[in-house]
Amino acid sequence: MRAILNARVLFWIGLVTFCVVWFYGLGARVLVPTDEGRYAEMAREMVATGNWITTRLNGIKYFEKPPLQVWMNALTFELFGLGEWQARLWTGLCGLFGVAAVAFTGKRLFGPSVGRNAALVLGSSVLWAMLGHINTLDMGLSAMMTLALCALLLAQRDDASATEQRNWMLWCWAGMALAVMSKGLIGIVLPGAVLFIYTFVARDWSIWKRLHIGAGLLVFFLITTPWFVLVSLDNPEFPHFFFIHEHLQRFTSKIHHRAGPLYYFLPILLLGMVPWLGVLVQGVLQGVRNVPGTFQPKKMLLVWAGFIFFFFSISSSKLPSYILPIFPALALLLACYLERVSQRVLLLNAALLTALGIAGLALLQRVPLLANTPFELPLYQAYLPCIAVAAAIAACGGAFAMLLTRRHTTAAIAVTAFAGFLAGQCLMLGHDPLGRYAAGYALVAAVKAELTPQTRMYAVQRYEQSLPFYLQRTTKLVAHADELEFGLQQQPELWIPELDDFVTQWRAEPGKAIAIIRPDVYLDLQQLGLPMRVIGADPRRVIVTNQLQP
Known part of the structure; x- marks a missing residue:
């Protein structure tokens, strides 16, 4: 009982x-x-x-x-x-x-x-x-x-x-x-x-x-x-x-x-x-x-x-x-x-989980090599503790399941499951610094500080998928239809197909405007003398306003 x-x-x-x-x-x-x-x-x-x-x-x-x-x-x-x-x-x-x-x-x-x-x-x-x-x-x-x-x-x-x-x-x-x-x-x-x-x-x-x-x-x-x-x-x-x-x-x-x-x-x-x-x-x-x-x-x-x-x-x-x-x-x-399942097969399964955990720990220091730019390096380094914890959970959970296999098959199965689940969730949680960078989340506060209800927003030769949600604003696409090509064919007035037309409209803007620009395009626009004040930037995007004074 x-x-x-x-x-x-x-x-x-x-x-x-x-x-x-x-x-x-x-x-x-x-x-x-x-x-x-x-x-x-x-x-x-x-x-x-x-x-x-x-x-x-x-x-x-x-x-x-x-x-x-x-x-x-x-x-x-x-x-x-x-x-x-x-x-x-x-x-x-x-x-x-x-x-x-x-x-x-x-x-x-x-x-x-x-x-x-x-x-x-x-x-x-x-x-x-x-x-x-x-x-x-x-x-x-x-x-x-x-x-x-x-x-x-x-x-x-x-x-x-x-x-x-x-x-x-x-x-x-x-x-x-x-x-x-x-x-x-x-x-x-x-x-x-x-x-x-x-x-x-x-x-x-x-x-x-x-x-x-x-x-x-x-x-x-x-x-x-x-x-x-x-x-x-x-x-x-x-x-x-x-x-x-x-x-x-x-x-x-x-x-x-x-x-x-x-x-x-x-x-x-x-x-x-x-x-x-x-x-x-x-x-x-x-x-x-x-x-x-x-x-x-x-x-x-x-x-x-x-x-x-x-x-x-x-x-x-x-x-x-x-x-x-x-x-x-x-x-x-x-x-x-x-x-x-036989004890031998269950033991093998737990051993594979242990081996994966040990391999993760052994390869831990190679993770920062995935960074493509110096900006990304600290983001990958911030990921290392969660990867280490996930690998340790997998290794220890697999080893514990191996010990349980001989006398407690049901417990061994449960331990294997929880070790796998917790390790996967650690990997998800640790990815957040990289996710914030991909979303441009660090720039949200700076952009919100510049926004007014009348501010027009442009996305110049790139389309942001997460920033509009966090800013609670849609953007007018410029020279980049992306996956919205079909919709823009139905309503072409909702975008600006040519970069030159954007330059003209930006100069003629009667009120405040904000643009999210691809970095190489920003340099080109800067060469044209376009009035821009940077309010936020990272290697993926530059965010500017047409108001030169804060």
Whole structure:
């Protein structure tokens, strides 16, 4: 009895600690460009304008993605005000939802220990835990796709009643709809392709009779149709840009300049699965084996992870976060394996974590070599203590897990998970000095001191993604359309295409103006004798005003 009570106490201590660290991390860092600043600013502008249909960035129409995350960020700003944790709250909750979903699904399908281990694996996987603290779309997409996957698994299990099957399938359709509203058509294309492949791999032809397609499509279109119709009515240019440019051309061409080799995602997967590298291959191979019954859940998980990984690997557009939706499926597969893992394999997994920690400590002094300018050197040096702590946690946690492996397998798994999670969070927190530099945050106070309600702001041959949010001001772009090219084609009056035209307008400004300028361009403008007073500068930007006297 005392052992049971101790186990429960340790469980609740661990859960509370995990949640405290998770939520603390949401507000502990400045919003870093590009994604974090972009989606926070879009939500701020949505609240400021009251327009929840036409999404805008820097006051310009921005239709690259559907609005679910912007809506959620805007709602958070309405409720709690502007800030870092508010901007990350949706992604943080989505990350926790994924952990809870795999725990619940694993328990219902495979038993309590699998559910617990699935939560430990997913919550501690470096990529999942890190992206749960970054305001980017891929965590929201992954959470909604996890809803679709877990609901499908629960609906199709052999012992599901007719009512359970119908209700869970409707949740699956709702998950796909919300995934579409998060990031576009991949929210239904990827699960649909997985279903087709699973049908042939598992020879489960009858699954198509259990999908409740009619009611499911009704739920799907009730969720997705209203916004697509309303935004198309307000913006006739939207359908072609969104469906052709942002989907077909993004996948089949290098139009977004995000190409990479076929193996691009392999190192990301390996690093992202830390601290579970030692059981990754064995866990994935779980899905190959047949199990008694009509529905093959492990095959579904394997097809889900394998196809999505393959899909993005052959795509012409690649970013590290794209493969995030495969992590819940991998967590469930690995949790099934951990239920019967041998001491030798668990020992190897813990030893790998220890080795990674020792390697981090050994390479610590090489981190400052990553600095590209003298300005960055102290920023990397400031990062060293957190890297050292993260490496020490990994090394000590792995070593402790190795000691526990022989007699306390469950405790060894938990220690491995917490060591991996805490090490990853230390790395995130320590990055803040570099993030502040990337965002230009050190210059915010100086710019705010010069701002008046009538001050016009320009961004000259660069576009800042985070400063507009912190300054609560949009900027007029000059000679640099960046990702806003499509919106500027619709409203060309919102920017200045040529630098010479900016020079003319700057000289003729009737009131106070501020410009954020690329440093080399600032030197060119200085040679032209343009009236400018520097109010802030770093190697990435120079900020000036046209009023020569403070």
